Amino acid sequence: MKEGNEYRTWKGPGEKEEEVKNILTKLDGLMPSITFTHINTTTSAKNSKATVLNHKDSYCVGDHLMVRLDLYDHLGKKKEYGGDFIRARIYSSSLKAGASGHIKDYSNGTYLVNFTLFWEGDARVSLLLIHSSEAVSALWAARKKGYAKIAFTGTFLNGKSTVFTQCGFNITTKAELCEYLDERDQEGFYCVKPKNVSCKAFIALKSYNSATSYLTDLERSLVKRSNIGVEIPHTFGDIRVVPCESNKTMSSERCRFRINSPFPSGFALQNQWHPVFCNMANLNTLDQIHTSLKGKIVYLFGDSTIRQWMEYLTRTVRTFKYLDSHGVGAQRNLIAVDMDRNIQIQWKKHNHPLITAYEYQTRDHNYIAREIDNIAGDKNTAVVIAVGQHFRPFPIELFIQRAINIRKAIQRLLLRSPDTRVIIKGENIRELDIDQERFSDFHGYTQDLAARDVFEDLDVGFVDAWDMTIAYTTPNVHPPSHVIGNQINMFLNYIS
Incomplete structure (x- = not known):
C-alpha cells in the first residue's frame, strides 16, 4: 500500500514494454489521423458506390468476385483518404452460407473487395460502413486517453458487514491505496483502502459505465447508432455460381497449429x-x-x-x-x-x-x-x-x-x-x-x-x-x- 497521486500498471521500462511500443507503432501506422469540423465532410455510406469489376453472367466455384468501392462524403465529394472501417460479406440465406471479403485500402477513398466464391448456387454481397475514417480516427485517439470509461466498485469485508470503495487500474488520489500487484508480469489493480479495513479483506467487485467520455460532441455524433453499419448501395443482385472441375476452394491437409490463418479463413x-x-x-x-x-x-x-x-x-x-x-x-x-x-x-x-x-x-x-x-x-x-x-x-x-x-x-x-x-x-x-x-x-x-x-x-x-x-x-x-x-x-x- 502506498500514498500518492497516480498508480499505473507499468512499473518501468523493459523488454516487454518495448514490445508493446513496437506493436502500438504498427497499429498507429494503420490508423487515420483526421481533423474535421462538420459531419458533412465525413464518409457517407449512402452517397458511396460499389461496382463489380469482373462482371459475368455466371462464375465458377473458386472464382473471385472483385468489387470496387468509391466512398464519398455527405456533400457528394469523393473522399481523398482511407481508413474507413468496412465489413464485407458474401452470403446466401437459402444455403445458410456466408464468407468474409478481403478489403484493400488504397488510402484515397477507393477500396478493392475480393470475394472468393466458395459455394455453388446463389450469392449476395453485403457491404457495411461500420465507422467512417473520421470515427476511426476519433475512436483510436480516445482509446489512448485513459482508463476512466469504466468504474469499479470493490467490496471489502469489515467483520460481518461490508464496505464499498473505488477500484481501478489508474487512480489519482492522495488517499491510501490497496495495491494488488503481480510484480513478475507487471500487472496491477488498485482500490482506495477503506478506513480501518485490511487490504486482504477484498472479496468482490463489480463495474459500471462512468460518465467519462474522451470524444467531443461532434465525434460522438459519428458513432450513434444511425451512423453505424450502414449499407453501401450497389445495383448488382444475385451472383450465380456454378461448379467447374479445375477450381478448388479447400485444402486436403489435416488441420494443424497455426496462428496466422488466411483471411478469409x-x-x-x-x-x-x-x-x-x-x-x-x-x-x-x-x-x-x-x-x-x-x-x-x-x-x-x-x-x-x-x-x-x-x-x-x-x-x-x-x-x-x-x-x-x-x-x-x-x-x-x-x-x-x-x-x-x-x-x-x-x-x-x-x-x-x-x-x-x-x-x-x-x-x-x-x-x-x-x-x-x-x-x-x-x-x-x-x-x-x-x-x-x-x-x-x-x-x-x-x-x-x-x-x-x-x-x-x-x-x-x-x-x-x-x-x-x-x-x-x-x-x-x-x-x-x-x-x-x-x-x-x-x-x-x-x-x-x-x-x-x-x-x-x-x-x-x-x-x-x-x-x-x-x-x-x-x-x-x-x-x-x-x-x-x-x-x-x-x-x-x-x-x-
Whole structure:
C-alpha cells in the first residue's frame, strides 16, 4: 500500500514494454489521423458506390468476385483518404452460407473487395460502413486517453458487514491505496483502502459505465447508432455460381497449429464451417465428441465467450456432471466431469478487467498466465484461451501486455510439456447498438491484429472467431448454438 497521486500498471521500462511500443507503432501506422469540423465532410455510406469489376453472367466455384468501392462524403465529394472501417460479406440465406471479403485500402477513398466464391448456387454481397475514417480516427485517439470509461466498485469485508470503495487500474488520489500487484508480469489493480479495513479483506467487485467520455460532441455524433453499419448501395443482385472441375476452394491437409490463418479463413455452408487451409472433420455426434475428449482434461480460460463452449458441451453431452465449485453468480468457476470416460473440463474467468454490473467474487481470481504455470500438461491436456471483450474500453497497452504475459506462460508450458495442445480463440464480433466508444468492433479488430502479432511464432491452434462470426453474420457477443458448435468442432479437430 502506498500514498500518492497516480498508480499505473507499468512499473518501468523493459523488454516487454518495448514490445508493446513496437506493436502500438504498427497499429498507429494503420490508423487515420483526421481533423474535421462538420459531419458533412465525413464518409457517407449512402452517397458511396460499389461496382463489380469482373462482371459475368455466371462464375465458377473458386472464382473471385472483385468489387470496387468509391466512398464519398455527405456533400457528394469523393473522399481523398482511407481508413474507413468496412465489413464485407458474401452470403446466401437459402444455403445458410456466408464468407468474409478481403478489403484493400488504397488510402484515397477507393477500396478493392475480393470475394472468393466458395459455394455453388446463389450469392449476395453485403457491404457495411461500420465507422467512417473520421470515427476511426476519433475512436483510436480516445482509446489512448485513459482508463476512466469504466468504474469499479470493490467490496471489502469489515467483520460481518461490508464496505464499498473505488477500484481501478489508474487512480489519482492522495488517499491510501490497496495495491494488488503481480510484480513478475507487471500487472496491477488498485482500490482506495477503506478506513480501518485490511487490504486482504477484498472479496468482490463489480463495474459500471462512468460518465467519462474522451470524444467531443461532434465525434460522438459519428458513432450513434444511425451512423453505424450502414449499407453501401450497389445495383448488382444475385451472383450465380456454378461448379467447374479445375477450381478448388479447400485444402486436403489435416488441420494443424497455426496462428496466422488466411483471411478469409473459411466459409459457412448449410451452417457448417469449412476452413480453407485444412480439411476439418465434422465431429458433432455424441460418439465423436466422446471419442475426441476421452481421457482428456480441458482448461478453458477467459471471458463468457469461452464459457459458452463449456455450457454448449455440458448441454449437448449429457454424461457431463457439474461439480460444486462453491462459487456464486454467473462468473463462478465451473468444473464438469464425465467419470466413465475420464474427461474433465474447467472454465475460469480471467483476472481484471471483468466488466459486469453483477458483483462477482475476487477470491478465486487469477491471471491466466499464473493458471497456465500451474498446469503440468501432457498429450491429454488441452488449454483454450479467450480474452478481449472486457479489454475494449481501456488503452490497448493493457490488452497487449496481458497477451504477452499469456504467451510467455504458454512458452513455459510447452517447454515442460510439448505435447500439450494450446488453442487461442479470437474475439467474436458483437452488437452494433452497444456503446461504441467502449465496445466497438473496431476495438476488437485492433486487438485481433495485436494478438496475431503476439502469438504468431507459437505452436498453437487458432479458432478465428472473428472471421466466423462475420461469415455467420451474428452481431451478438454470445453467438447462437450453431456458431458455438462450429467453433468447438474446430477445437476438437485440433486435439483429436
